[in-house]
Amino acid sequence: MAIFDLLKLSFLVSLLSESNSVSSINGGGVAVFPPTCERIECPSYDVIHGGDGFEIRRYNSTMWVSTQPIDDISLVDAGRIAFFQLYDYIQGKNDNHQKMEMTAPVITEVKPSDGPFCASSFVVSFYIPKANQATAPSAEGLHLQKWGVTYVAVRQFSGFVMDDDVGKEVSALYESIAGTVWSDAIDKSHADEAATQYIVAQYNSPFEFKNRVNEIWLTFNWEDGLAI
Template structure:
């Protein structure tokens, strides 16, 4: 029997025993291509479904820009990223140049008033050789993240926009409804607005294979 015939036989046996084959679900999201080029934040997938996955992150040192108030994610993220990019290019007290890492993470605290600005905090993972000694700077400060070790994550592609974000937030909320994780999700709020995080794995100049994630953090 050839390997194709053997594979078909295994599938038939599994179906007859009520065993489903869910290789993609067990594997979780594919590692972003950019993580083959740069150091990426590490995590363990503890549950993987079609519309989301649940991860456990270990705490690490990141560098964080000062909070930026803006009416637009695109504006707030752009300003915060430029501050941190200047920092890793040597604009720090040691004139140290740090390697790029991924993802760039933006914590978003939406305003409870639609006419007021939201708050955006842009964070950058420090390379492993700077985990214990981040270069000081007046532009940015080191911070241990994540504050909560578990994350519900939804992945999406393309360029992140102000119009796209609410759709992704709603989709992740919907996919978690009725799951065992729903009651554990800590939805930090400012009035009626939920705090969440956007992670982007690509350079702004990448046109293809863009990987973005919407994240709800929680504790078990």
């Protein structure tokens, strides 16, 4: 394997690795553009609203390649399990033997688990580059997710993602949107017990120890959003 490929491998593994430092950005703020997105492709979005400790974004149609649900008690451990399937996929282990560029963020959807001893079920996804979305191939054990226009409530935090801190960031996001015009729409979209509870988005290379940006996403439907 070439040195560049080894660096990419290390990058993506570390995005899903455990560490010991998570802190809020500007006390739980938003509007920090992930530095990674200046170097590699990220999905584009429009900022619809900037609130106190949260941001509302509108993502246009995007394509993701995703793992099957992984039942585990740890988001970090589930990410390690998922990584190799997704990395192999962009390296050409797919039905078309098609290679793709690395993108960000790596997202992990957290859902209720069907397993009797597992707290959550995790689906880990890579964003498909725009150049490959129209021809994105399938692969054994993976599936493609095409998102339509999607509204997302976002909270940012820094450091390396740890299981113990993710729940705190999710709670803080819910607290910041409580009582706002967005609250009812978000609560309604997450009322289904089988729905995705939240998404963790990770952007940075493991070699970046400063200005790390991670995000909690709450996706929701907003029928009147275009009129805001």
